[in-house]
Amino acid sequence: MFIAGQKEMQQMDQYTMDKLGLPGIVLMENAGARVVEEIISGSPCENPRILVLAGGGNNGGDGFVIARRLCDLGYDLQLGLVVPPDKIKGDAKVHFDVYRTRQLPILFLHDSELELVQSEIKQADVIVDALLGTGVIGPVREPFGAIISMINEQAGKKLIVSVDIPSGVNSDSGRVEGTAVKASMTVTFVFPKKGFFLEDGPKFVGEWKAVDISVPPSIIEDLGINLPRLITEDLVANSVPVRPKDGHKGTFGHVLVVGGSKFYVGAPIFSAKAALNSGAGLVTLAVPESIYPMAAAQNPESLYLPLRDEEGHFSIEAIDQLSSLLHQFTSVAIGPGISRFPGGEAWMKSLISLLTTQPVVVDADALYLLRNELNLVRQYKGDVIFTPHPGEMARLLNKTVKEVEEDRIGIAKTFAKDYGVYLLLKGHRSVIATPDGNVFINPHGHDALGKGGSGDVLTGMITSFLAQGASPVESMVAASYLHARAGEEKSVTLSSYGVGPLDLIDGIREQLRLLWN
Ligand SMILES: NC(=O)C1=CN([C@@H]2O[C@H](COP(=O)(O)OP(=O)(O)OC[C@H]3O[C@@H](n4cnc5c(N)ncnc54)[C@H](O)[C@@H]3O)[C@@H](O)[C@H]2O)[C@@H](O)CC1
Numbered sequence: 275m276f277i278a279g280q281k282e283m284q285q286m287d288q289y290t291m292d293k294l295g296l297p298g299i300v301l302m303e304n305a306g307a308r309v310v311e312e313i314i315s316g317s318p319c320e321n322p323r324i325l326v327l328a329g330g331g332n333n334g335g336d337g338f339v340i341a342r343r344l345c346d347l348g349y350d351l352q353l354g355l356v357v358p359p360d361k362i363k364g365d366a367k368v369h370f371d372v373y374r375t376r377q378l379p380i381l382f383l384h385d386s387e388l389e390l391v392q393s394e395i396k397q398a399d400v401i402v403d404a405l406l407g408t409g410v411i412g413p414v415r416e417p418f419g420a421i422i423s424m425i426n427e428q429a430g431k432k433l434i435v436s437v438d439i440p441s442g443v444n445s446d447s448g449r450v451e452g453t454a455v456k457a458s459m460t461v462t463f464v465f466p467k468k469g470f471f472l473e474d475g476p477k478f479v480g481e482w483k484a485v486d487i488s489v490p491p492s493i494i495e496d497l498g499i500n501l502p503r504l505i506t507e508d509l510v511a512n513s514v515p516v517r518p519k520d521g522h523k524g525t526f527g528h529v530l531v532v533g534g535s536k537f538y539v540g541a542p543i544f545s546a547k548a549a550l551n552s553g554a555g556l557v558t559l560a561v562p563e564s565i566y567p568m569a570a571a572q573n574p575e576s577l578y579l580p581l582r583d584e585e586g587h588f589s590i591e592a593i594d595q596l597s598s599l600l601h602q603f604t605s606v607a608i609g610p611g612i613s614r615f616p617g618g619e620a621w622m623k624s625l626i627s628l629l630t631t632q633p634v635v636v637d638a639d640a641l642y643l644l645r646n647e648l649n650l651v652r653q654y655k656g657d658v659i660f661t662p663h664p665g666e667m668a669r670l671l672n673k674t675v676k677e678v679e680e681d682r683i684g685i686a687k688t689f690a691k692d693y694g695v696y697l698l699l700k701g702h703r704s705v706i707a708t709p710d711g712n713v714f715i716n717p718h719g720h721d722a723l724g725k726g727g728s729g730d731v732l733t734g735m736i737t738s739f740l741a742q743g744a745s746p747v748e749s750m751v752a753a754s755y756l757h758a759r760a761g762e763e764k765s766v767t768l769s770s771y772g773v774g775p776l777d778l779i780d781g782i783r784e785q786l787r788l789l790w791n
Protein backbone atom coordinates (compact mmCIF):
# COMPACT_ATOMS: atom_id res chain seq x y z
CA MET A 275 0.00 0.00 0.00
CA PHE A 276 1.20 3.48 -0.82
CA ILE A 277 1.29 6.55 1.41
CA ALA A 278 0.43 9.96 0.00
CA GLY A 279 0.72 13.63 0.85
CA GLN A 280 -1.52 16.56 0.03
CA LYS A 281 -0.02 17.31 -3.37
CA GLU A 282 -0.23 13.71 -4.54
CA MET A 283 -3.84 13.37 -3.33
CA GLN A 284 -4.73 16.52 -5.24
CA GLN A 285 -2.99 15.15 -8.35
CA MET A 286 -4.94 11.88 -8.03
CA ASP A 287 -8.29 13.60 -7.52
CA GLN A 288 -7.59 15.96 -10.42
CA TYR A 289 -6.55 13.12 -12.74
CA THR A 290 -9.67 11.12 -11.88
CA MET A 291 -11.86 14.14 -12.52
CA ASP A 292 -10.20 15.68 -15.57
CA LYS A 293 -8.65 12.74 -17.40
CA LEU A 294 -11.04 9.96 -16.41
CA GLY A 295 -14.13 12.15 -16.34
CA LEU A 296 -15.44 11.14 -12.93
CA PRO A 297 -16.82 14.31 -11.34
CA GLY A 298 -15.60 15.44 -7.94
CA ILE A 299 -19.12 15.24 -6.51
CA VAL A 300 -19.12 11.51 -7.30
CA LEU A 301 -15.82 11.03 -5.46
CA MET A 302 -17.31 12.97 -2.55
CA GLU A 303 -20.47 10.86 -2.58
CA ASN A 304 -18.35 7.70 -2.55
CA ALA A 305 -16.18 9.08 0.23
CA GLY A 306 -19.22 9.88 2.38
CA ALA A 307 -20.77 6.47 1.71
CA ARG A 308 -17.60 4.63 2.78
CA VAL A 309 -17.32 6.65 6.00
CA VAL A 310 -20.96 5.85 6.84
CA GLU A 311 -20.22 2.12 6.53
CA GLU A 312 -17.32 2.47 8.96
CA ILE A 313 -19.35 4.54 11.42
CA ILE A 314 -22.09 1.91 11.47
CA SER A 315 -19.68 -0.98 11.95
CA GLY A 316 -17.81 0.87 14.70
CA SER A 317 -20.92 2.21 16.47
CA PRO A 318 -20.83 1.80 20.26
CA CYS A 319 -24.60 1.17 20.60
CA GLU A 320 -27.63 0.21 18.56
CA ASN A 321 -29.24 3.63 18.14
CA PRO A 322 -26.42 6.09 18.56
CA ARG A 323 -26.91 9.83 18.46
CA ILE A 324 -24.49 11.06 15.82
CA LEU A 325 -23.13 14.59 15.51
CA VAL A 326 -21.41 15.49 12.24
CA LEU A 327 -19.30 18.64 12.53
CA ALA A 328 -18.52 20.15 9.13
CA GLY A 329 -16.20 22.89 7.90
CA GLY A 330 -16.44 24.84 4.67
CA GLY A 331 -13.95 22.98 2.42
CA ASN A 332 -14.28 19.63 0.69
CA ASN A 333 -13.75 17.81 3.98
CA GLY A 334 -16.94 19.51 5.12
CA GLY A 335 -18.46 18.40 1.78
CA ASP A 336 -17.82 14.79 2.79
CA GLY A 337 -19.56 15.65 6.06
CA PHE A 338 -22.76 16.76 4.25
CA VAL A 339 -22.88 13.43 2.37
CA ILE A 340 -22.28 11.49 5.60
CA ALA A 341 -25.02 13.41 7.43
CA ARG A 342 -27.55 12.95 4.61
CA ARG A 343 -26.88 9.24 4.30
CA LEU A 344 -27.10 8.67 8.05
CA CYS A 345 -30.44 10.53 8.13
CA ASP A 346 -31.72 8.36 5.30
CA LEU A 347 -30.73 5.27 7.27
CA GLY A 348 -32.86 6.53 10.14
CA TYR A 349 -30.12 7.52 12.57
CA ASP A 350 -30.61 10.19 15.23
CA LEU A 351 -28.45 12.73 13.43
CA GLN A 352 -27.43 16.33 13.86
CA LEU A 353 -25.23 18.30 11.44
CA GLY A 354 -23.29 21.21 12.92
CA LEU A 355 -21.93 23.68 10.36
CA VAL A 356 -19.09 25.79 11.75
CA VAL A 357 -18.69 28.25 8.87
CA PRO A 358 -21.19 30.70 7.37
CA PRO A 359 -23.09 28.93 4.53
CA ASP A 360 -21.95 31.51 1.95
CA LYS A 361 -18.34 30.36 2.47
CA ILE A 362 -19.11 26.90 1.05
CA LYS A 363 -17.96 26.54 -2.54
CA GLY A 364 -17.57 24.00 -5.37
CA ASP A 365 -18.36 20.30 -4.85
CA ALA A 366 -19.06 20.85 -1.15
CA LYS A 367 -21.71 23.45 -2.07
CA VAL A 368 -23.46 20.97 -4.39
CA HIS A 369 -23.84 18.52 -1.52
CA PHE A 370 -24.72 21.27 0.94
CA ASP A 371 -27.51 22.44 -1.38
CA VAL A 372 -28.85 18.89 -1.66
CA TYR A 373 -28.84 18.66 2.13
CA ARG A 374 -30.71 21.96 2.48
CA THR A 375 -33.21 21.06 -0.26
CA ARG A 376 -33.97 17.88 1.64
CA GLN A 377 -34.58 20.01 4.77
CA LEU A 378 -32.51 17.71 6.93
CA PRO A 379 -31.46 18.77 10.45
CA ILE A 380 -28.79 21.45 10.70
CA LEU A 381 -27.36 23.72 13.36
CA PHE A 382 -25.55 26.88 12.29
CA LEU A 383 -22.73 27.04 14.78
CA HIS A 384 -20.58 29.82 13.34
CA ASP A 385 -22.51 32.58 15.11
CA SER A 386 -24.05 30.62 17.97
CA GLU A 387 -22.79 30.34 21.53
CA LEU A 388 -20.14 27.73 22.09
CA GLU A 389 -22.34 26.32 24.91
CA LEU A 390 -24.67 25.00 22.22
CA VAL A 391 -21.80 23.15 20.53
CA GLN A 392 -20.72 21.86 23.93
CA SER A 393 -24.15 20.48 24.72
CA GLU A 394 -24.48 18.83 21.28
CA ILE A 395 -21.07 17.21 21.72
CA LYS A 396 -22.06 15.97 25.18
CA GLN A 397 -25.33 14.46 23.93
CA ALA A 398 -23.72 12.61 21.03
CA ASP A 399 -22.57 8.98 21.16
CA VAL A 400 -20.59 9.36 17.96
CA ILE A 401 -18.80 12.53 16.81
CA VAL A 402 -17.83 12.80 13.14
CA ASP A 403 -15.01 15.22 12.45
CA ALA A 404 -15.45 16.66 8.94
CA LEU A 405 -14.05 20.05 9.94
CA LEU A 406 -10.72 20.20 8.09
CA GLY A 407 -8.99 17.74 5.81
CA THR A 408 -5.80 17.79 3.79
CA GLY A 409 -6.33 21.49 3.03
CA VAL A 410 -5.46 22.74 6.51
CA ILE A 411 -2.78 25.43 6.60
CA GLY A 412 -1.05 26.41 9.86
CA PRO A 413 -2.64 26.30 13.31
CA VAL A 414 -6.41 25.91 13.33
CA ARG A 415 -8.29 29.19 13.61
CA GLU A 416 -11.33 29.90 15.79
CA PRO A 417 -13.95 28.67 16.24
CA PHE A 418 -12.30 25.42 15.04
CA GLY A 419 -9.75 25.44 17.89
CA ALA A 420 -12.38 25.77 20.63
CA ILE A 421 -14.61 23.13 19.05
CA ILE A 422 -11.70 20.70 18.65
CA SER A 423 -10.85 21.14 22.34
CA MET A 424 -14.46 20.27 23.23
CA ILE A 425 -14.32 17.18 21.00
CA ASN A 426 -11.08 16.12 22.65
CA GLU A 427 -12.68 16.26 26.11
CA GLN A 428 -14.67 13.25 24.93
CA ALA A 429 -11.61 11.33 23.69
CA GLY A 430 -11.65 7.80 25.06
CA LYS A 431 -15.30 8.19 26.15
CA LYS A 432 -17.04 8.45 22.77
CA LEU A 433 -16.41 7.24 19.25
CA ILE A 434 -14.68 10.09 17.40
CA VAL A 435 -14.45 9.42 13.67
CA SER A 436 -12.20 11.71 11.65
CA VAL A 437 -12.90 12.03 7.96
CA ASP A 438 -9.75 11.61 5.84
CA ILE A 439 -7.42 13.01 8.54
CA PRO A 440 -7.92 14.33 12.09
CA SER A 441 -8.64 18.05 11.71
CA GLY A 442 -5.55 20.10 12.47
CA VAL A 443 -2.97 17.44 11.52
CA ASN A 444 -0.83 18.41 8.54
CA SER A 445 -1.13 15.60 6.00
CA ASP A 446 2.47 15.93 4.79
CA SER A 447 4.40 16.46 8.01
CA GLY A 448 2.10 15.12 10.73
CA ARG A 449 2.70 18.39 12.55
CA VAL A 450 0.04 19.87 14.81
CA GLU A 451 0.77 23.55 15.16
CA GLY A 452 -2.21 24.47 17.29
CA THR A 453 -4.59 21.76 18.23
CA ALA A 454 -6.04 18.73 16.44
CA VAL A 455 -8.79 16.17 16.88
CA LYS A 456 -7.79 13.07 18.85
CA ALA A 457 -9.62 10.51 16.73
CA SER A 458 -10.60 7.03 17.83
CA MET A 459 -10.73 6.11 14.15
CA THR A 460 -9.77 7.84 10.90
CA VAL A 461 -11.41 6.79 7.65
CA THR A 462 -9.05 8.02 4.96
CA PHE A 463 -9.51 8.16 1.21
CA VAL A 464 -7.49 6.14 -1.31
CA PHE A 465 -4.21 5.97 0.65
CA PRO A 466 -3.10 6.71 4.22
CA LYS A 467 -1.46 10.11 4.52
CA LYS A 468 2.21 10.68 5.36
CA GLY A 469 1.12 12.68 8.39
CA PHE A 470 -0.27 9.53 10.04
CA PHE A 471 3.28 8.31 10.57
CA LEU A 472 5.27 11.46 11.20
CA GLU A 473 5.80 13.89 14.10
CA ASP A 474 2.56 14.35 16.13
CA GLY A 475 0.36 12.43 13.67
CA PRO A 476 0.43 8.97 15.33
CA LYS A 477 -0.92 10.47 18.58
CA PHE A 478 -4.05 11.82 16.85
CA VAL A 479 -4.97 9.41 14.07
CA GLY A 480 -6.24 6.47 16.16
CA GLU A 481 -7.05 3.32 14.21
CA TRP A 482 -7.08 4.16 10.53
CA LYS A 483 -8.55 2.57 7.46
CA ALA A 484 -8.04 3.55 3.81
CA VAL A 485 -11.18 3.20 1.68
CA ASP A 486 -11.81 3.18 -2.05
CA ILE A 487 -13.67 6.15 -3.57
CA SER A 488 -13.26 5.13 -7.26
CA VAL A 489 -9.79 6.57 -7.77
CA PRO A 490 -8.35 3.63 -9.77
CA PRO A 491 -5.44 1.61 -8.32
CA SER A 492 -3.47 2.12 -11.57
CA ILE A 493 -3.29 5.85 -10.83
CA ILE A 494 0.25 5.68 -9.44
CA GLU A 495 1.57 4.29 -12.71
CA ASP A 496 -0.59 6.65 -14.77
CA LEU A 497 0.81 9.65 -12.91
CA GLY A 498 4.34 8.23 -12.81
CA ILE A 499 4.86 9.13 -9.16
CA ASN A 500 7.03 7.30 -6.64
CA LEU A 501 5.20 7.25 -3.32
CA PRO A 502 6.45 5.87 -0.01
CA ARG A 503 5.16 2.39 0.73
CA LEU A 504 3.61 1.14 3.94
CA ILE A 505 5.16 -1.96 5.47
CA THR A 506 2.34 -4.48 5.77
CA GLU A 507 2.24 -8.03 7.08
CA ASP A 508 1.96 -9.32 3.50
CA LEU A 509 5.08 -7.45 2.46
CA VAL A 510 6.90 -8.87 5.47
CA ALA A 511 5.71 -12.43 4.74
CA ASN A 512 7.20 -12.06 1.26
CA SER A 513 10.44 -10.59 2.62
CA VAL A 514 11.46 -13.03 5.35
CA PRO A 515 13.76 -15.60 3.73
CA VAL A 516 12.05 -18.95 3.15
CA ARG A 517 13.89 -21.84 4.84
CA PRO A 518 14.45 -24.89 2.69
CA LYS A 519 13.29 -27.89 4.73
CA ASP A 520 16.53 -29.73 4.02
CA GLY A 521 18.67 -26.69 4.90
CA HIS A 522 21.66 -27.00 7.24
CA LYS A 523 23.69 -24.43 9.11
CA GLY A 524 25.68 -23.70 5.96
CA THR A 525 22.49 -22.88 4.07
CA PHE A 526 21.46 -20.15 6.49
CA GLY A 527 24.58 -18.07 6.37
CA HIS A 528 27.25 -17.01 8.83
CA VAL A 529 26.82 -13.68 10.62
CA LEU A 530 29.72 -11.74 12.08
CA VAL A 531 28.97 -9.19 14.79
CA VAL A 532 31.87 -6.82 15.55
CA GLY A 533 31.37 -4.80 18.70
CA GLY A 534 31.51 -4.57 22.46
CA SER A 535 33.80 -2.76 24.86
CA LYS A 536 34.42 -2.55 28.60
CA PHE A 537 31.31 -0.45 29.22
CA TYR A 538 29.07 -2.19 26.69
CA VAL A 539 29.26 -5.92 27.11
CA GLY A 540 25.58 -6.66 26.47
CA ALA A 541 25.05 -4.84 23.16
CA PRO A 542 26.91 -7.26 20.86
CA ILE A 543 25.36 -10.19 22.71
CA PHE A 544 21.86 -8.87 22.00
CA SER A 545 22.75 -8.54 18.31
CA ALA A 546 24.22 -12.05 18.19
CA LYS A 547 21.26 -13.63 19.98
CA ALA A 548 18.79 -11.79 17.75
CA ALA A 549 20.72 -12.94 14.67
CA LEU A 550 20.61 -16.56 15.78
CA ASN A 551 16.97 -16.45 16.84
CA SER A 552 16.00 -14.91 13.50
CA GLY A 553 17.40 -17.90 11.69
CA ALA A 554 21.11 -17.39 10.90
CA GLY A 555 23.01 -20.69 10.57
CA LEU A 556 26.04 -19.49 12.52
CA VAL A 557 26.84 -16.35 14.44
CA THR A 558 30.35 -15.27 15.35
CA LEU A 559 30.91 -12.55 17.88
CA ALA A 560 34.13 -10.53 17.56
CA VAL A 561 34.68 -8.73 20.87
CA PRO A 562 37.68 -7.23 22.70
CA GLU A 563 39.44 -10.11 24.43
CA SER A 564 39.08 -8.59 27.90
CA ILE A 565 35.29 -8.91 27.76
CA TYR A 566 35.31 -12.23 25.92
CA PRO A 567 35.03 -14.48 29.03
CA MET A 568 32.04 -12.54 30.28
CA ALA A 569 30.37 -12.50 26.88
CA ALA A 570 30.97 -16.19 26.26
CA ALA A 571 29.62 -17.09 29.69
CA GLN A 572 26.46 -15.13 28.99
CA ASN A 573 26.00 -16.28 25.44
CA PRO A 574 27.29 -19.76 24.64
CA GLU A 575 25.20 -19.96 21.46
CA SER A 576 27.68 -17.93 19.41
CA LEU A 577 31.15 -18.67 18.12
CA TYR A 578 33.80 -16.23 19.33
CA LEU A 579 36.63 -14.22 17.90
CA PRO A 580 38.35 -12.56 20.88
CA LEU A 581 40.35 -9.67 19.40
CA ARG A 582 43.29 -7.69 20.76
CA ASP A 583 42.26 -4.85 22.95
CA GLU A 584 43.55 -1.85 24.80
CA GLU A 585 41.82 -0.62 27.92
CA GLY A 586 38.65 -2.53 27.10
CA HIS A 587 38.20 -1.49 23.47
CA PHE A 588 39.54 -2.85 20.18
CA SER A 589 43.16 -2.09 19.41
CA ILE A 590 44.64 -1.67 15.94
CA GLU A 591 46.12 -5.22 16.06
CA ALA A 592 42.56 -6.51 16.06
CA ILE A 593 42.33 -5.46 12.40
CA ASP A 594 45.26 -7.75 11.49
CA GLN A 595 43.56 -10.61 13.30
CA LEU A 596 40.35 -10.04 11.36
CA SER A 597 41.90 -9.51 7.94
CA SER A 598 42.41 -13.15 6.97
CA LEU A 599 39.08 -14.25 8.45
CA LEU A 600 36.54 -11.83 7.06
CA HIS A 601 35.92 -13.71 3.79
CA GLN A 602 34.11 -16.55 5.60
CA PHE A 603 31.20 -14.44 6.78
CA THR A 604 28.02 -13.98 4.76
CA SER A 605 27.04 -10.70 6.39
CA VAL A 606 28.60 -8.37 8.93
CA ALA A 607 27.23 -6.09 11.66
CA ILE A 608 29.59 -3.45 13.02
CA GLY A 609 28.96 -1.20 15.97
CA PRO A 610 26.89 -2.60 18.84
CA GLY A 611 28.70 -1.50 21.99
CA ILE A 612 31.91 -0.66 20.10
CA SER A 613 32.13 2.74 21.90
CA ARG A 614 33.96 5.91 20.81
CA PHE A 615 37.52 4.95 21.53
CA PRO A 616 40.75 6.84 20.85
CA GLY A 617 41.86 6.05 17.30
CA GLY A 618 38.43 4.57 16.59
CA GLU A 619 38.01 6.54 13.36
CA ALA A 620 41.20 5.07 11.85
CA TRP A 621 40.21 1.65 13.16
CA MET A 622 36.83 1.82 11.41
CA LYS A 623 38.43 3.04 8.21
CA SER A 624 40.79 0.04 8.19
CA LEU A 625 37.99 -2.41 8.88
CA ILE A 626 35.75 -1.06 6.12
CA SER A 627 38.69 -1.14 3.68
CA LEU A 628 39.21 -4.83 4.46
CA LEU A 629 35.69 -5.84 3.59
CA THR A 630 35.03 -6.78 -0.01
CA THR A 631 31.45 -7.39 -1.05
CA GLN A 632 29.55 -8.75 1.93
CA PRO A 633 26.50 -6.77 3.03
CA VAL A 634 27.44 -4.68 6.07
CA VAL A 635 25.15 -3.23 8.71
CA VAL A 636 26.64 -0.18 10.44
CA ASP A 637 25.06 0.84 13.73
CA ALA A 638 25.59 2.70 17.00
CA ASP A 639 29.06 4.19 17.56
CA ALA A 640 30.34 2.69 14.30
CA LEU A 641 28.16 5.36 12.67
CA TYR A 642 29.94 7.98 14.75
CA LEU A 643 33.38 6.59 13.93
CA LEU A 644 32.55 6.55 10.21
CA ARG A 645 31.03 10.03 10.08
CA ASN A 646 34.00 11.60 8.29
CA GLU A 647 34.61 8.69 5.92
CA LEU A 648 31.31 8.43 4.15
CA ASN A 649 33.10 8.36 0.79
CA LEU A 650 34.43 4.92 1.71
CA VAL A 651 30.87 3.79 2.12
CA ARG A 652 29.89 5.23 -1.24
CA GLN A 653 32.71 3.30 -2.92
CA TYR A 654 32.03 -0.03 -1.22
CA LYS A 655 31.16 -2.77 -3.70
CA GLY A 656 28.63 -4.55 -1.53
CA ASP A 657 25.47 -3.27 0.13
CA VAL A 658 25.77 -1.00 3.17
CA ILE A 659 22.95 -0.51 5.63
CA PHE A 660 22.94 2.30 8.17
CA THR A 661 20.53 2.09 11.10
CA PRO A 662 20.76 5.45 12.91
CA HIS A 663 18.37 6.79 15.51
CA PRO A 664 17.51 10.48 15.02
CA GLY A 665 20.47 11.60 17.17
CA GLU A 666 22.93 9.55 15.12
CA MET A 667 21.34 10.76 11.89
CA ALA A 668 21.65 14.36 13.05
CA ARG A 669 25.34 13.85 13.81
CA LEU A 670 26.00 12.29 10.41
CA LEU A 671 24.50 15.35 8.76
CA ASN A 672 25.62 18.05 11.16
CA LYS A 673 22.01 18.91 11.83
CA THR A 674 19.91 19.07 14.97
CA VAL A 675 17.60 16.25 16.01
CA LYS A 676 14.69 18.66 15.53
CA GLU A 677 15.71 19.25 11.91
CA VAL A 678 15.86 15.51 11.33
CA GLU A 679 12.49 14.88 12.97
CA GLU A 680 10.84 17.65 10.94
CA ASP A 681 11.71 15.99 7.63
CA ARG A 682 12.29 12.31 8.29
CA ILE A 683 11.29 11.11 4.83
CA GLY A 684 13.19 13.83 2.96
CA ILE A 685 16.34 13.42 5.02
CA ALA A 686 16.38 9.63 4.79
CA LYS A 687 15.76 9.75 1.05
CA THR A 688 18.49 12.29 0.34
CA PHE A 689 21.08 10.57 2.53
CA ALA A 690 20.43 7.15 0.97
CA LYS A 691 20.78 8.60 -2.53
CA ASP A 692 23.82 10.74 -1.78
CA TYR A 693 25.86 7.98 -0.16
CA GLY A 694 24.43 4.95 -1.96
CA VAL A 695 23.38 3.32 1.32
CA TYR A 696 20.24 1.65 2.56
CA LEU A 697 19.07 3.71 5.48
CA LEU A 698 16.80 2.75 8.35
CA LEU A 699 15.98 5.88 10.31
CA LYS A 700 14.67 4.59 13.63
CA GLY A 701 11.85 6.19 15.59
CA HIS A 702 8.27 5.69 16.72
CA ARG A 703 7.52 5.07 13.04
CA SER A 704 10.73 3.99 11.30
CA VAL A 705 11.53 5.17 7.78
CA ILE A 706 13.54 3.08 5.32
CA ALA A 707 15.14 4.64 2.23
CA THR A 708 17.04 2.97 -0.60
CA PRO A 709 19.81 4.32 -2.86
CA ASP A 710 17.40 4.25 -5.83
CA GLY A 711 14.87 6.53 -4.14
CA ASN A 712 12.30 4.14 -2.67
CA VAL A 713 10.87 4.75 0.78
CA PHE A 714 9.06 2.41 3.18
CA ILE A 715 7.34 3.36 6.43
CA ASN A 716 6.75 1.03 9.36
CA PRO A 717 3.30 1.72 10.84
CA HIS A 718 4.24 -0.09 14.07
CA GLY A 719 6.38 0.94 17.01
CA HIS A 720 6.01 1.13 20.77
CA ASP A 721 7.50 2.90 23.75
CA ALA A 722 8.43 -0.56 25.06
CA LEU A 723 11.23 -0.39 22.47
CA GLY A 724 12.58 2.86 23.89
CA LYS A 725 15.40 1.20 25.83
CA GLY A 726 19.09 0.49 25.43
CA GLY A 727 19.54 -2.82 23.62
CA SER A 728 16.49 -2.59 21.32
CA GLY A 729 18.58 -1.22 18.47
CA ASP A 730 21.18 -3.96 18.92
CA VAL A 731 18.43 -6.54 18.52
CA LEU A 732 17.27 -4.88 15.31
CA THR A 733 20.81 -4.84 13.91
CA GLY A 734 21.17 -8.54 14.64
CA MET A 735 17.90 -9.33 12.87
CA ILE A 736 18.78 -7.38 9.73
CA THR A 737 22.21 -9.00 9.53
CA SER A 738 20.62 -12.41 10.05
CA PHE A 739 18.12 -12.01 7.20
CA LEU A 740 20.93 -10.78 4.95
CA ALA A 741 22.95 -13.89 5.81
CA GLN A 742 19.97 -16.04 4.87
CA GLY A 743 19.87 -14.51 1.42
CA ALA A 744 17.30 -11.71 1.72
CA SER A 745 18.00 -8.46 -0.10
CA PRO A 746 18.78 -5.33 1.94
CA VAL A 747 15.23 -4.01 1.48
CA GLU A 748 13.67 -7.34 2.40
CA SER A 749 15.91 -7.62 5.46
CA MET A 750 15.18 -4.10 6.69
CA VAL A 751 11.45 -4.27 5.99
CA ALA A 752 11.05 -7.63 7.73
CA ALA A 753 13.31 -6.84 10.67
CA SER A 754 11.83 -3.41 11.33
CA TYR A 755 8.24 -4.69 11.27
CA LEU A 756 8.76 -7.87 13.30
CA HIS A 757 10.87 -6.01 15.87
CA ALA A 758 8.13 -3.39 16.35
CA ARG A 759 5.33 -5.96 16.49
CA ALA A 760 7.33 -7.93 19.04
CA GLY A 761 7.59 -4.79 21.19
CA GLU A 762 3.86 -4.14 20.93
CA GLU A 763 2.90 -7.70 21.76
CA LYS A 764 5.41 -8.18 24.58
CA SER A 765 4.15 -5.00 26.23
CA VAL A 766 0.72 -6.63 26.56
CA THR A 767 2.04 -9.25 28.96
CA LEU A 768 5.11 -7.56 30.44
CA SER A 769 4.02 -3.88 30.27
CA SER A 770 5.91 -1.36 28.21
CA TYR A 771 8.02 -0.64 31.33
CA GLY A 772 9.09 -4.25 31.63
CA VAL A 773 10.06 -5.29 28.10
CA GLY A 774 13.84 -5.70 27.76
CA PRO A 775 16.04 -6.74 24.83
CA LEU A 776 15.89 -10.44 25.69
CA ASP A 777 12.09 -10.30 25.93
CA LEU A 778 12.11 -8.63 22.56
CA ILE A 779 14.12 -11.48 21.06
CA ASP A 780 11.61 -13.89 22.54
CA GLY A 781 8.80 -11.81 21.00
CA ILE A 782 10.49 -11.90 17.61
CA ARG A 783 10.45 -15.69 17.65
CA GLU A 784 6.73 -15.53 18.39
CA GLN A 785 6.18 -13.07 15.51
CA LEU A 786 8.07 -15.34 13.13
CA ARG A 787 5.91 -18.26 14.25
CA LEU A 788 2.70 -16.27 13.68
CA LEU A 789 3.88 -15.26 10.23
CA TRP A 790 4.03 -18.84 9.10
CA ASN A 791 0.77 -20.00 10.72
N1 LIG B 1 -12.72 16.01 -5.15
C1 LIG B 1 -11.85 16.11 -4.17
O1 LIG B 1 -10.89 16.87 -4.23
C2 LIG B 1 -12.11 15.28 -3.00
C3 LIG B 1 -11.76 15.77 -1.76
N2 LIG B 1 -12.06 15.11 -0.66
C4 LIG B 1 -12.00 15.78 0.65
O2 LIG B 1 -11.49 17.07 0.50
C5 LIG B 1 -10.51 17.33 1.49
C6 LIG B 1 -9.60 18.39 1.01
O3 LIG B 1 -10.46 19.49 0.71
P1 LIG B 1 -9.96 20.98 0.63
O4 LIG B 1 -8.75 21.05 -0.19
O5 LIG B 1 -11.14 21.76 0.22
O6 LIG B 1 -9.52 21.33 2.08
P2 LIG B 1 -10.17 21.16 3.52
O7 LIG B 1 -11.60 20.87 3.48
O8 LIG B 1 -9.29 20.27 4.23
O9 LIG B 1 -9.93 22.59 4.13
C7 LIG B 1 -10.06 23.75 3.39
C8 LIG B 1 -10.85 24.73 4.20
O10 LIG B 1 -10.28 24.91 5.46
C9 LIG B 1 -9.96 26.26 5.69
N3 LIG B 1 -8.72 26.30 6.46
C10 LIG B 1 -7.46 26.04 6.03
N4 LIG B 1 -6.60 26.13 7.05
C11 LIG B 1 -7.32 26.45 8.15
C12 LIG B 1 -6.98 26.70 9.49
N5 LIG B 1 -5.72 26.63 9.92
N6 LIG B 1 -7.96 27.00 10.37
C13 LIG B 1 -9.23 27.06 9.96
N7 LIG B 1 -9.62 26.86 8.68
C14 LIG B 1 -8.67 26.56 7.79
C15 LIG B 1 -9.88 26.89 4.34
O11 LIG B 1 -10.23 28.25 4.44
C16 LIG B 1 -10.90 26.08 3.55
O12 LIG B 1 -12.20 26.57 3.75
C17 LIG B 1 -9.89 15.98 1.74
O13 LIG B 1 -9.28 15.90 2.99
C18 LIG B 1 -11.09 15.08 1.62
O14 LIG B 1 -11.77 15.00 2.85
C19 LIG B 1 -12.97 13.96 -0.75
O15 LIG B 1 -14.25 14.45 -0.81
C20 LIG B 1 -12.68 13.14 -1.95
C21 LIG B 1 -12.76 13.97 -3.19
Ligand SMILES: [K+]
Nearest residue numbers: 406437439441
Ligand atom coordinates in the same frame (compact mmCIF):
# COMPACT_ATOMS: atom_id res chain seq x y z
K1 LIG C 1 -11.24 15.81 9.31
